[in-house]
Amino acid sequence: GDSVTQMEGPVTLSEEAFLTINCTYTATGYPSLFWYVQYPGEGLQLLLKATKADDKGSNKGFEATYRKETTSFHLEKGSVQVSDSAVYFCALRVIDLVGKLIFGQGTTLQVKP
């Protein structure tokens, strides 16, 4: 079945450092891909998405490119801030009538001043 694998965390960075969180997927066909962010005690917020190969999703300085050759959707940000500290989830939307999301295990990011 479809699955998503993220790099293990936690990831600890200093403010203004470069961020990469790796995400790879296994799926039938070419599903839409998402990155969600979860702040402590809250639900998930959509960070960015890409619906087809070579699409680049971007938002709030974060970017991710849909790479079908490597089945990857790595999240990057050039300069992280303390406020970016959160848990980040990579997800894919299963290609069926329901369209449920399958999530990776999540990566905790901690940014220190």
Add this chain to the structure above:
Amino acid sequence: GAVVSQHPSWVICKSGTSVKIECRSLDFQATTMFWYRQFPKQSLMLMATSNEGSKATYEQGVEKDKFLINHASLTLSTLTVTSAHPEDSSFYICSARTTGTVNYGYTFGSGTRLTVV
């Protein structure tokens, strides 16, 4: 934008009692609602998918008699944890699929922290 209101945000209940969690779509019609369970420092596990006016579809391994899902209207879906036990303690999150054609989206509730004592 689309908003899903989830209540309560946290609840503590005694073992053996039932707890109801509500999710309301405030400014759109949620034809499909997904219910997730999240263990500490782990990913979201899909429990079930509900469509308005029909029975929920449960994922493998999820007890449908224990986790009752009702989706009686286009703006309200509920999850009832029946005869709760300490192992049911978890963070429960609902997600509504927003209407649309190909590029539909999802809106998540803020989650409910359930503690069974």
